[in-house]
Amino acid sequence: xxxxxxxxxxxxxxxxxxxxxxxxxxxxxxxxxxxxxxxxxxxxxxxxxxxxxxxxxxxxxxxxxxxxxxxxxxxxxxxxxxxxxxxxxxxxxxxxxxxxxxxxxxxxxxxxxxxxxxxxxxxxxxxxxxxxxxxxxxxxxxxxxxxxxxxxxxxxxxxxxxxxxxxxxxxxxxxxxxxxxxxxxxxxxxxxxxxxxxxxxxxxxxxxxxxxxxxxxxxxxxxxxxxxxxxxxxxxxxx
Numbered sequence: 489x490x491x492x493x494x495x496x497x498x499x500x501x502x503x504x505x506x507x508x509x510x511x512x513x514x515x516x517x518x519x520x521x522x523x524x525x526x527x528x529x530x531x532x533x534x535x536x537x538x539x540x541x542x543x544x545x546x547x548x549x550x551x552x553x554x555x556x557x558x559x560x561x562x563x564x565x566x567x568x569x570x571x572x573x574x575x576x577x578x579x580x581x582x583x584x585x586x587x588x589x590x591x592x593x594x595x596x597x598x599x600x601x602x603x604x605x606x607x608x609x610x611x612x613x614x615x616x617x618x619x620x621x622x623x624x625x626x627x628x629x630x631x632x633x634x635x636x637x638x639x640x641x642x643x644x645x646x647x648x649x650x651x652x653x654x655x656x657x658x659x660x661x662x663x664x665x666x667x668x669x670x671x672x673x674x675x676x677x678x679x680x681x682x683x684x685x686x687x688x689x690x691x692x693x694x695x696x697x698x699x700x701x702x703x704x705x706x707x708x709x710x711x712x713x714x715x716x717x718x719x720x721x722x723x724x725x726x727x
Contacts, residue, residue: 516625519639522660524617528687533614536687537562538713541706543691545570549700556704559714564610567718581606582719595722608647621646630657633664634677662690684709 514522524530538561545556554572567580578589579598586598586606598606608621615621624644631640631654638654645651651667664677678690689709695702 513627513630514639516627516641517619519627519641519655519660520617520619523655523662524614526660526688527681528683530614530617532686533617536613536711538612538711540710540712540714541689542708543704543706545572546703546705547572547700548703549697559718560610560612561714561716561719562612563615564607564612565716565719566606566610567714580719580721581610582721583607585721585725587721587725589722595725597721597725604647605649608645608649634679636663638663661688685711687711 524533527533538559540557540559542555542557544553546553552572552574554570556568556570558566558568560566563583565581565583568577570577575591576589580587581598581603584603584607586603587595588598589595597603611621619625622643623646624642626642628640628642630637632638633640633654637657639657641653641655643651643653649668651665653662654664655661656663661681662678664675666673666675675696677694677696679692679694680690681688682691689706691706693704693706695704
């Protein structure tokens with residue numbers, strides 16, 4: 489056998505050995521199981537009926553900083569307020585109606601597509617770990633995201649939204665999402681996980697926008713159900 493033939497055989501052998509290793513990606517269930525364990529376990533999250541996060545907000549491209557608070561209540565209520573001093577961002581979802589208060593003080597109802605998206609994306613307790621809420625999912629590849637090696641997952645929600653999720657290979661933590669929504673593509677990066685009452689959350693969330701980054705840094709977390717009045721739509725919002 490000539491040297492060139494030996495090289496060809498060697499290449500085939502290497503390919504036969506390396507191909508299965510490259511193809512050995514975990515299942516979606518395995519990725520989510522590792523993620524659940526990394527953030528405290530499904531049982532720890534299952535008892536959560538509400539949550540309040542407080543911290544700071546930095547609008548990096550505008551040079552503005554201020555405070556933020558975000559509240560969620562079962563099954564899918566949300567209220568978030570970012571106070572920058574010169575302006576305030578105030579929006580909420582009462583489980584049916586989504587609304588936002590403009591800097592002028594005028595409250596406006598969100599478009600139906602945005603309400604539908606919020607109704608599906610806001611999850612309380614362990615719902616975000618439940619794969620039954622997903623219509624379709626696959627683990628596509630390994631790739632570097634935000635400087636760490638991750639599994640890249642393709643997710644399709646039951647309302648037709650598509651997103652890509654990144655889970656760190658070593659720790660199992662979710663490091664980012666890229667979601668296609670009616671408002672455009674939204675990219676979030678999750679950093680600096682810390683434990684609160686036995687449950688770990690990303691205390692620094694970077695929301696990447698065409699103008700620049702918005703950085704939310706969480707300093708305090710409560711898992712008590714928020715007062716329901718927080719989620720009430722402002723007067724004048726059509727039901």
